Amino acid sequence: MLDALFKPRAIAIVGASVKELSIGNVIIRNLQKYGYTGPIYPLNPNAPEVCGLKAYKTLDEIPGPVDLAHVIIPAPMVPQAILECGKKGIKAVIINSAGFSEMGEEGARLQAEFLAIAKEYGIRLFGPNCQGIINSDPALKAYCNFTFTYPEPGHISVVALSGGVGALIMQALADLGIGQRLYASNGNACDVSIPEIVRYYGDDAETRAIILYTEGFSNPREFLETAREIAARKPILAMKAGRTEQGAKAASSHTGSLAGVDIATELIFEKIGILPFADEGEMVRAAMAFSSQPIPTGNRVGIITNTGGPAVIATDVLVACGLDVPKLSEKSIETLKTTQFPEAALENPIDVVATAGGPQFRGALDVLIEEDGVDSIFINFVTAPFTDTHEVARQIVEVNKLARKPIVCNFMTDLSQERFQITMRILKEGGVPFYANPSDAAKSLGALHKFGQLKRRDIGQPTRFAGIDTAKAASIIEKARQEGRSVLSASDVYTIFEAYGIPVAGWAVTANAAEAVRAADRIGYPVVVKVDCEEIDHKSDMGGVAINLRDAEAVRSTVEDMQARLGKFGTLRFFVQKFLPGGRELIIGAAAERELGHLVMFGLGGIYVEVLKDVVFKIAPVTHLEAGEMLASIKTAALLDGVRGEPGVDKEAIINLIQRVSQLLTDLPMIQEMDMNPIMAFADGVFAVDGRIRI
Amino acid sequence: MLDALFKPRAIAIVGASVKELSIGNVIIRNLQKYGYTGPIYPLNPNAPEVCGLKAYKTLDEIPGPVDLAHVIIPAPMVPQAILECGKKGIKAVIINSAGFSEMGEEGARLQAEFLAIAKEYGIRLFGPNCQGIINSDPALKAYCNFTFTYPEPGHISVVALSGGVGALIMQALADLGIGQRLYASNGNACDVSIPEIVRYYGDDAETRAIILYTEGFSNPREFLETAREIAARKPILAMKAGRTEQGAKAASSHTGSLAGVDIATELIFEKIGILPFADEGEMVRAAMAFSSQPIPTGNRVGIITNTGGPAVIATDVLVACGLDVPKLSEKSIETLKTTQFPEAALENPIDVVATAGGPQFRGALDVLIEEDGVDSIFINFVTAPFTDTHEVARQIVEVNKLARKPIVCNFMTDLSQERFQITMRILKEGGVPFYANPSDAAKSLGALHKFGQLKRRDIGQPTRFAGIDTAKAASIIEKARQEGRSVLSASDVYTIFEAYGIPVAGWAVTANAAEAVRAADRIGYPVVVKVDCEEIDHKSDMGGVAINLRDAEAVRSTVEDMQARLGKFGTLRFFVQKFLPGGRELIIGAAAERELGHLVMFGLGGIYVEVLKDVVFKIAPVTHLEAGEMLASIKTAALLDGVRGEPGVDKEAIINLIQRVSQLLTDLPMIQEMDMNPIMAFADGVFAVDGRIRI
DSSP, X not given: OOXXXXXXXXXXXXXXXSSTTSHHHHHHHHHHHHTOOSOEEEEOSSOSEETTEEOBSSGGGOSSOOSEEEEOSOGGGHHHHHHHHHHHTOOEEEEOOOOSGGGOHHHHHHHHHHHHHHHHHTXXXXXXXXXXXXXXXXXXXEEESSOOOOOOEEEEEEEESSXXXXXXXXXXXXXXXXXXXXXXXXXXXXXXXXXXXXXXXXXXXXXXXXXXXXXXXXXXXXXXXXXXXXXXXXXXXXXXXXXXXXXXXXXXXXXXXXXXXXXXXXXXXXXXXXXXXXXXHHHHHHHXXXXXXXXXXXXXXXXXXXXXXXXXXXXXXXXXXXXXXXXXXXXXXXHHHTTSOTTOEESSSEEOOTTOOHHHHHHHHHHHHHOTTOSEEEEEEEOOTTSOHHHHHHHHHHHXXXXXXXXXXXXXXXXXXXXXXXXXXXXXXXXXXXXXXXHHHHHHXXXXXXXXXXXXXXXXXXXXXXXXXXXXXXXXXXXXHHTTOSBOOHHHHHXXXXXXXXXXXXXXXXXXXXXXXXXXXXXXXXXXXXXXOTTOSOTTTTTOEEEEEOSHHHHHHHHHHHHHHHGGGSOOEEEEEEOOTTSEEEEEEEXXXXXXXXXXXXXXXXXXXXXXXXXEEEESXXXXXXXXXXXXXXXXXXXXXXXXXXXXXXXXXXXXXXXHHHHHHHHOTTOOEEEEEEEEEEXXXXXXXXXXXXX | OOHHHHSOSSEEEETOOSSTTSHHHHHHHHHHHHTOOSOEEEEOSSOSEETTEEOBSSGGGOSSOOSEEEEOSOGGGHHHHHHHHHHHTOOEEEEOOOOSGGGOHHHHHHHHHHHXXXXXXXXXXXXXXXXXXXXXXXXXXEEESSOOOOOOEEEEEEEESSHHHHHHHHHHHHHTTOXXXXXXXXTTOSSSOHHHHHHHHHHXXXXXXXXXXXXXXSSHHHHHHHHHHHHTTSOEEEEEOOOSHHHHHHHHHHHSSOOSOOOHHXXXXXXXXXXXXXXXXXHHHHHHHHHHOOOOSSSBEEEEESSHHHHHHHHHHHHHTTOBOOOOOHHHHHHHHTTSOTTOEESSSEEOOTTOOHHHHHHHHHHHHHOTTOSEEEEXXXXXXXXXXXXXXXXXXXXXXXXXXXXXXXXXXXXXXXXXXXXXXXXXXXXXXXXXXXXXXXXHHHHHHHHHHHHHOOOOOOOOOSSOOHHHHHHHHHHHHHTTOSBOOHHHHHHHHHHTTOOBOOEEEESSXXXXXXXXXXXXXXXXXXXXXXXXXXXTTTTOEEEEEOSHHHHHHHHHHHHXXXXXXXXXXXXXXXXXXXXXXXXXXXXXXXXXEEEEEEEEOTHHHHTSOOEEEEESSOOHHHHHHHHHHSTTGGGXXXXXXXXXXXXXXXXXXXHHHHHHHHHOTTOOEEEEEEEEEETTEEEEOOEEEEO
16 A cells, blocks of 8 residues: 555655755755665756756656655645646655644645545655655665665664654664664654554565654554554564653644643553663664564573673663573583683673683583573673684674574674774674673663563453443433433442442432431441432532441431531432441542543552552453453552451452453443542452442 | 872883783783883893883883882782882782682682782782773873773773773773773772772862762772762762672672672762762763763753754653753743744744754754753754754854853764764864763753752751760660670660650560559550560560550450460560550661661551562661651652641651661661661651660
8 A cells, every 4th residue: 555655666856956955955865875776756847957867847747657756845835736746646745845734724724635635636645744754675775755864774664753753763773783674754644644654564574673653643543453463463662752741742842733641652552562662772772682683482591791790780781671690500500611711600690701712602602592591692792802802703693693592792892993893793794783881782682571571471352241231331321411411420320330240339329318228228237328419529528428337327317417418409319338348449440541442540549549649551441461460560569469467359359340340441432431439359359339430 | 199000100011921912911002002101111031022112021120110010920929029019119019910819718818918018018909800090191191901992081080890891981981982081990909999099089180070880899988988078079970780689699709799789889879979870871971961061050951952753752851850841931932033943943842943053053052041940951953964064063062162051962963974973073072962862862961960969969967966875775785795685675675765865655664464554554544565575586476465455454464364375485574565556657777787887767667668668778877858858758758748638747756766766876886787666656746666676
């Protein structure tokens, strides 16, 4: 579908310019400099030629077919240009011009206008207000972009909402000597979207890993569904900026489309197995490892070092990334003795010492390749002036070629010296990912490991519970909607919960003291009584909640007292419910997230949510594995297992409850907000004892 | 004192070698290559010359005086060499040879032997098993080291326990084009110590900032006291590795001296205002900012950007570093309108847009320099191909020269293009710290800001409370020591607390039920009774603790019951104490730290310490400000202010208590461990209700 964009056989430049440094000139020069293999047709109303190429006055003058056009002309002229592209049979247009939806209403109108024309002619639009694309395929060499970095061919493809960050990533990859395959930065994205681009990269055989930069998604559901499929096949390394409120504000100001700190993007990454980064440098360095190394199958790393301190730093960072630096087997240690110097440390890290040459490095590498207790290899290689560093590099390369375990190298040297440049080139040509310091190298191996964990994590399918009465729940919500009630009554809420098999402490809605007592007798004491009246908002503050009522008399007098004090607010009903003291308070919440479905929240209630803000989120539908992860990932998870002699709570029942809530939200997407606070959890079950639903 | 080491006027190489790549050859070549201005005297028993220099057979053949000798000979020969150095009047010796304390007993004996000789002759020893020093002073150019990086002169001095990390830091500084002043890596450090080196750097007028790498200190108190003085005058940027258990193990294996994760080093850094780093790359990049920029006086940053996304990333990182990106004043916005393009965003970040040239950047810079609401300036400068990037760089340099506010620049470019190399050189020669991506640049400005905070933080002097009976407390401890008791009795503990004005819930130690009842009558009910018997360890589990005893009868029957059940263990005493329910449980602990004094711990008691491990530490003596920081820095600090309608606790009383504990520990250093768990805190006071002291 996007071949005309990413693999154009001929390109027209509408708005080609003879003025150096203008975009209409830079793009042509870039195509020429990068070595584009197809014809370039500049359009210019005055100049007979641009950048040494014959210029045309109109598209229909162009002799051959054209796949792709750049449009670099004032905004008001763009609709006409798109029309002419349509007539010429052009299949894709990169609109570099700005002045559209990002500039307010008039711009948005123009954008809608040319989008309609494009649709009529079957043109795919890229942009407007964008950079463009790059395809490094040596058979094509399409540099349809005004940036300044000329990537070598490779296997990493980049897509970035922000052209500035896209260019930065491209440059950083080039600085590290990492080849790139495809690049795209699509600005206002009026037509070709980031999910589509990700899918295209996913289907591109030469792309082995994808780098994504975003500040949020205009259609997060589309992204989630598309990228899920791709992420299952190829590593996607992603960074989402706007993580702080002020960062989100800055993002909103430059994209004009998003506001507020958005946690959903990170949750999407987590749900579908995209590897998230908070630092663009770290992401690009990790890409170097992804572009050449296998994914480790476990978390055990063997370290080879010819210098002490950097091994300490590397160990710290590797461990912080979740890796383990295990003891080597006796057999490995015995084998090491045959190749290492007497002063070497035959532990893990293996300190081959500064004087180690090729044989010592090779000996250690061979041992780690064969050692069953090790899944990946980290090397600290400082180019000690008194050793044959080329030979060390050659041995590392030999072992790297086996591709049996991932290898990452911290290569500490002075590249201004020719001798060490040669050593460096040996590593580079041998496909060994190397870094200038131990932390950077260790974080890159850490990223490989985290991706391995993501790959092995199968969240499974959401449970579909049987015996659910969706129709009943839906009809309650529909009735409330028709009556204009956005907040459901307690009775509605509990009936919906019960329809979804959500355990609820025994309850009844009653009209007066006599009914309340009858209900309490049936439910069993002690009970809670809460006034149920739409006009009363803060029931507790108004004296509309009474807990731990132990007998009929207490219920009667409580209801009569509430009636006397609160009757003036409207018709009162009295919600009677089993009082369940002594459990662990939990909270489950949900909120509809723009265009995505619902976020589900879980935490411990009371001060844990109020003071510690110790809650976690997932996107519905939540699977059994994900619900279990929610329980395990709160900071206070240990409290669920019981502390200080208290029994633990029934975790499987909580997991079941979270999934039922998730099913409810999935079935009834009109629910805007939902709260179960608290849920009382015991060793043998959980019960929702307060609930709220807003539609 | 260390001038002979760092400013040697003539150098002898004991163990000079004609063999290329050997250390005895590399050091001479380094001295020659770097341009050492003094005479170099190689010593070699056979060769008439080494590296083109006349070689000597013995030190006394050398015609002139010698300040410094390198010793690079087999370990057993070193003592004799030191003796000869003494006879020659050499004042400092760098022992590059290994095979001493790091290799076990025989090595340690050799080390002690030559150290004694050195002391006799007044020689300062550097090493053994070390790299050496570098002094970049153009008048000296002393490269007394076998590493391979040749630093330009500058104002950053480096000291590293690990030679590998020292070399790495030196190389990273060189890669960033940052000059260096002095360098030292002292290996086994048998004589010249890191604190001494830090002091020397502190006194060196050309050193403006110090970089320190360590894995712990052999004498932390010496370091604390020396570095405190230097840190008050010059920025010290420091990294401590071995932060994880496995990292500490790796450190212990290569230094042979330390074990276990050591938190004291980080606490020392905090106490004396050293800026800590967890990433060596980040530390070195920060040094670039420290080497040229003033320290910001506040946390408000103005951002200028010519690209959107990198400003979002920078904002995220700056905010995460504690900086604020405030609104600009109306006046600033009005002024900006006179210089910026219409499509510019006149907020903060100021988006001057990609087409901005020198005048737009200068206009925005001038506004931020004058804006009272901004303390520092962050610039995103992508070298858009369609703009005069040299002029932009020149304008940044012009404003940087004013040195009115710190400026940090994210300079995104392709340095393989000559045009942008020129732009880069303008920035570099103009002293503008620049980085290749927004996160790195923002973290460096963040480091300047954090150092500004450290500079402004005055922890003050520890309070010395009046009315303390140190003699009484000391005599109790002395008595226990004489009696061979390492764990003090409850009575001892509470008497010591009272001697230090630490509020204790009313208590008495009694021998039987009748005495217990009399004591309880006096103290007032309810009371707690605990059995007090050295032979009973887990009182609570043994039924030796009874709380909330409300009257005499309850006390009597409890004591009689304990006597009956537990009497078999030995002579029982009964500790009676006022029962104080309903307060907030706190915990204060202390432990003697090897060679440093005591660490004091504070946290909330119960599950907060047991499950959340929510505790903080400081080194005694703890000042009023530090005690306040302890309260504020636990994660659950909000609980101290009261939640869910509960009243807050008396924070000033807790601060007072922490300081009294600190004074107790300082006065009585023989205390090995102390626990007050729990302390009951109320709105109007705090009371220790359980205490334990081990000597």
